[in-house]
Amino acid sequence: MHAVQFESHGDRDVIAYDEYPEPEPAADEVVVDVEAAALNHLDVWTRRGLPGIDLAFPHVPGSDAAGVVTETGADVERFAVDDHVAVSAGVSCGTCEFCRDGEPTMCVDFHLLGEHVPGVHAERVAVPADNLVPVPDGVDWTVAGSASLVFQTAWRMLVERGEIRPGESVLVLGASGGVGHAAVQIADYVGCEVFATASSDEKLSYAADCGADHTIDYEATDFAEAIREQTGHRGVDVVVDHVGATTWRDSLRSLAKGGRLLTCGATTGGNPETDVNRIFWNQLQVIGSTMASPGEVDDVLSLVWDGTFEPRIREVLPMSEAARGHELLENREGFGKVVLRPDSEL
Ligand code: ZN
Numbered sequence: 001m002h003a004v005q006f007e008s009h010g011d012r013d014v015i016a017y018d019e020y021p022e023p024e025p026a027a028d029e030v031v032v033d034v035e036a037a038a039l040n041h042l043d044v045w046t047r048r049g050l051p052g053i054d055l056a057f058p059h060v061p062g063s064d065a066a067g068v069v070t071e072t073g074a075d076v077e078r079f080a081v082d083d084h085v086a087v088s089a090g091v092s093c094g095t096c097e098f099c100r101d102g103e104p105t106m107c108v109d110f111h112l113l114g115e116h117v118p119g120v121h122a123e124r125v126a127v128p129a130d131n132l133v134p135v136p137d138g139v140d141w142t143v144a145g146s147a148s149l150v151f152q153t154a155w156r157m158l159v160e161r162g163e164i165r166p167g168e169s170v171l172v173l174g175a176s177g178g179v180g181h182a183a184v185q186i187a188d189y190v191g192c193e194v195f196a197t198a199s200s201d202e203k204l205s206y207a208a209d210c211g212a213d214h215t216i217d218y219e220a221t222d223f224a225e226a227i228r229e230q231t232g233h234r235g236v237d238v239v240v241d242h243v244g245a246t247t248w249r250d251s252l253r254s255l256a257k258g259g260r261l262l263t264c265g266a267t268t269g270g271n272p273e274t275d276v277n278r279i280f281w282n283q284l285q286v287i288g289s290t291m292a293s294p295g296e297v298d299d300v301l302s303l304v305w306d307g308t309f310e311p312r313i314r315e316v317l318p319m320s321e322a323a324r325g326h327e328l329l330e331n332r333e334g335f336g337k338v339v340l341r342p343d344s345e346l
Contacts, residue, residue: 001021001124003017004319009055010048015326020058020060025076027073028128032069032126034065034066034121036065037062037121059118062120062122064087066086066144067084067085067141072129084134084136088297089291090110094107113127139304151186151304151309151311153289154186157240158170158183159190160296162289170194170236171238172194173197175198175207175210175212176198182309183240184207184210185309188210194214195216195230196208196210196215197216197217198218198335202335223254227254235257238262241262242264244266245270246272248272248273249274259284260286263288312336313339315338316339317339318343
C-alpha cells in the first residue's frame with residue numbers, strides 16, 4: 001500500500017510516495033479504496049509546518065478524497081462494502097459544550113484529517129464513519145474527491161454564518177481558487193449580485209463562467225476603488241476574504257454601511273493592518289467561519305452531486321507526482337482543483 005508522505009517539514013522535496021502500513025479499521029471506522037483525492041492549500045501549510053501542531057512522522061497529508069468502501073469496523077451501520085463515499089475532514093469530540101449545542105465546528109478539540117492527524121492522500125485509508133458522505137453512482141471520482149472541503153467551507157461561511165440573501169451584493173476575492181470558485185457559485189445560486197476578483201483575463205473569464213456578474217483584475221486595479229465605482233459609491237453588502245494580510249483593509253473599504261466581512265482563511269498572512277474607525281463608524285461585522293456541520297455538508301454536497309455546483313478540475317496527477325501538485329498550488333498556476341489519483345488506478 002502506497003501513500004503520499006513526508007518524514008519532516010520542509011519544501012516540496014520532502015514529499016514521497018512510498019510504502020505505508022495497510023489501514024486497519026477501528027470499530028467506528030471504514031476502509032476506503034481511494035479513487036481520487038484533491039489537494040488544498042492546507043496540505044501546503046501542513047507540509048511546511050503549522051505553529052502549535054506537532055505531527056507524528058511520517059505524516060500522510062490530505063483532507064479530501066473519495067472512493068469505494070472495502071471494509072467496515074464492527075460498530076459501523078451506515079456504510080457497507082462497495083458503497084461510494086467522500087471524506088469530510090472535520091473531526092469533533094461530540095461531548096464538549098459546543099458539540100452538545102449542535103456546533104461541531106466550534107468543538108474545543110476540532111481538528112481536520114490530514115492537518116493534525118493522518119490524512120487521505122493514500123491508496124487506502126481508514127476513516128471514521130462520521131467523516132464519510134455517500135456519493136451516488138455516476139458522480140465522477142474527480143468531482144467526488146475534490147468538492148467536500150471547499151464547498152462546505154464556502155457554504156457555511158456564506159449561507160449559515162453570512163446569511164446571504166437574494167438581491168444582496170457579494171464580492172469574492174481570489175475567485176479562481178478552491179474556496180473562491182465555490183463561493184461564487186453559491187452566491188450566484190442564492191440570487192446575489194456577484195463581484196469577483198482574480199489576477200488574469202483567463203481567471204476572470206473563468207470566474208464569470210462560475211457565475212460572477214462583474215469581474216475585477218486586482219493586479220491592474222485597486223479593487224476597492226472599482227467596487228466603489230461599480231456600486232455608485234455604496235459598496236457591497238458582503239465581502240468574502242480568504243486572502244488576509246494583503247487584502248483586509250481594501251475588503252473593509254469595499255463594504256457598504258452595515259456590511260459583513262466573511263473570513264475563512266488568510267493565505268497571505270493572518271495579522272493584517274485593520275481600520276477600527278471604519279468598522280465602528282460604518283457598523284461593519286467581521287464574521288469568521290470554519291468547515292461545516294454534517295447537515296450543512298449534506299446540503300451542499302447534494303447540490304454538487306446533482307450538478308448544481310461544480311468543482312472545476314485544474315489537473316489530475318498520479319499520487320507519485322504529488323510534489324508537482326503542491327507546486328501548482330504554491331505558484332498559483334491555473335485555476336480549480338488539483339486532484340491526485342493512486343498510480344494503481346491510472
Ligand atoms: Zn466537542
